[in-house]
Amino acid sequence: MTSTELSSKNDVMLDETPITGELVAVDGRPIVSTDARAASRQKSCLLYLVLPLIFLTVTLLGGLRLNGVDSSLIFLPPSLFCLIAATVLMILFFRAGLIRLDGWFSESFDLVKNAANASVLVTMFAASTQLFNSLLPERGLPLWVIGFCFFWTLWNNLFSNFDTKRLLKSLGALFGLAFVVKYIVLANLTAPAGESWLRSILENPVRETATYVLDLPRFSAGTGYLQFFAVTLFLLGLFLLPPSTRISDPNE
Amino acid sequence: MKEKYIQIIGISVAVVYGVFIVFLYAAEPRSIGDISTKARSTIETAATKGQVIAGTYEVDPVKFADGLKAFNVDNFIAARDLFERADPEKRDAKTQFYIAYSYYRQGWGRVSNDDALFKLGLETLDRVIAIDRDFRSDDAGLTLRTPAELRHEFEEGLKVTADDFNPLRLVRERK
Numbered sequence: 505m506t507s508t509e510l511s512s513k514n515d516v517m518l519d520e521t522p523i524t525g526e527l528v529a530v531d532g533r534p535i536v537s538t539d540a541r542a543a544s545r546q547k548s549c550l551l552y553l554v555l556p557l558i559f560l561t562v563t564l565l566g567g568l569r570l571n572g573v574d575s576s577l578i579f580l581p582p583s584l585f586c587l588i589a590a591t592v593l594m595i596l597f598f599r600a601g602l603i604r605l606d607g608w609f610s611e612s613f614d615l616v617k618n619a620a621n622a623s624v625l626v627t628m629f630a631a632s633t634q635l636f637n638s639l640l641p642e643r644g645l646p647l648w649v650i651g652f653c654f655f656w657t658l659w660n661n662l663f664s665n666f667d668t669k670r671l672l673k674s675l676g677a678l679f680g681l682a683f684v685v686k687y688i689v690l691a692n693l694t695a696p697a698g699e700s701w702l703r704s705i706l707e708n709p710v711r712e713t714a715t716y717v718l719d720l721p722r723f724s725a726g727t728g729y730l731q732f733f734a735v736t737l738f739l740l741g742l743f744l745l746p747p748s749t750r751i752s753d754p755n756e
Numbered sequence: 757m758k759e760k761y762i763q764i765i766g767i768s769v770a771v772v773y774g775v776f777i778v779f780l781y782a783a784e785p786r787s788i789g790d791i792s793t794k795a796r797s798t799i800e801t802a803a804t805k806g807q808v809i810a811g812t813y814e815v816d817p818v819k820f821a822d823g824l825k826a827f828n829v830d831n832f833i834a835a836r837d838l839f840e841r842a843d844p845e846k847r848d849a850k851t852q853f854y855i856a857y858s859y860y861r862q863g864w865g866r867v868s869n870d871d872a873l874f875k876l877g878l879e880t881l882d883r884v885i886a887i888d889r890d891f892r893s894d895d896a897g898l899t900l901r902t903p904a905e906l907r908h909e910f911e912e913g914l915k916v917t918a919d920d921f922n923p924l925r926l927v928r929e930r931k
Contacts, residue, residue, distance in 0.1 A: 544759065548759045619767060
């Protein structure tokens with residue numbers, strides 16, 4: 505294509521003013537450079553391949569625990585509370601502008617794009633559910649206390665004015681604190697598994713009492729590492745998530 | 757690659773990975789090695805359910821024949837296991853009747869019967885009647901050929917009556 509066939513959409517040809525706008529051919533079709541195409545492909549790969557993989561990995565790991573006795577796998581399905589908290593979290597994402605509904609679903613998009621966008625958001629919801637499953641204690645008093653704290657925080661956030669950055673910071677702090685409470689504080693209060701009751705009482709009286717009183721499950725230390733990976737992946741997924749999937753979105 | 761292809765691949769990958777996760781949480785394997793065992797049993801169950809839906813479900817004839825051999829030599833535990841594997845969906849009246857009969861023969865005693873086995877036999881017999889109300893066995897080796905006759909034996913065996921103390925009971929034969 506020769507340069508004579510090209511014209512600028514904005515028709516700005518002043519000497520000192522840089523030419524801006526989209527290059528179009530004489531028939532009106534936009535001319536997209538190879539770099540722009542590669543960047544667009546990369547963005548699509550990130551959005552439709554990498555992000556679902558990240559969120560689904562969080563979904564897989566969120567309910568996974570390792571048995572304290574023989575390190576066998578335990579898969580814990582999410583409770584109803586996790587689903588409710590994840591729903592509130594999704595609403596929060598929309599309210600804070602982390603996800604813009606009109607940027608993800610539109611009549612101007614074709615069916616495949618709408619379906620692909622929906623699949624990304626479904627994986628994100630599943631990951632959110634499993635993240636709460638990961639961070640909430642499994643049973644007993646800690647479940648009620650931390651569950652109430654989670655719900656209180658999310659409910660308050662729902663009526664606050666958030667921008668995306670603040671929301672991400674707030675969620676990072678919330679999830680980080682919950683992780684520390686469950687996998688460092690409560691895990692250190694839990695008596696080791698596989699020991700006889702008498703030996704456990706004699707060697708670790710405080711931990712054995714705390715385990716009994718707080719009804720703490722005895723998981724292997726590897727569980728904490730797995731869940732750390734899950735929380736980090738989830739936050740990475742949120743960081744990589746674009747607010748809109750429109751290519752020419754000025755706010756993107 | 758066109759954006760549309762990436763989107764289609766993305767949806768497919770998400771669906772496959774999602775199904776795998778659902779399978780893991782449903783099957784609850786205890787180790788990585790256990791995943792393949794659970795996957796095999798899940799596929800077998802799904803295939804059997806598919807056969808039921810398609811109307812092509814059949815009892816495994818080899819396992820049934822092995823079960824019958826074990827039944828005829830009074831190895832009732834092995835027989836029941838083979839019959840259950842031959843008819844995993846519990847849809848064949850003949851196989852279920854043999855399972856019920858195996859409970860009768862194993863639980864029968866000259867002095868007293870095993871009530872727990874007789875109760876299990878009654879439950880299995882209910883299944884036979886639900887599948888085929890008019891079922892009649894063609895096995896000449898069985899004295900009790902119909903669910904009604906077998907049910908009567910079970911119910912009589914579970915009752916405590918004055919007849920239970922009749923010394924002549926010691927000479928009665930298992931049917």
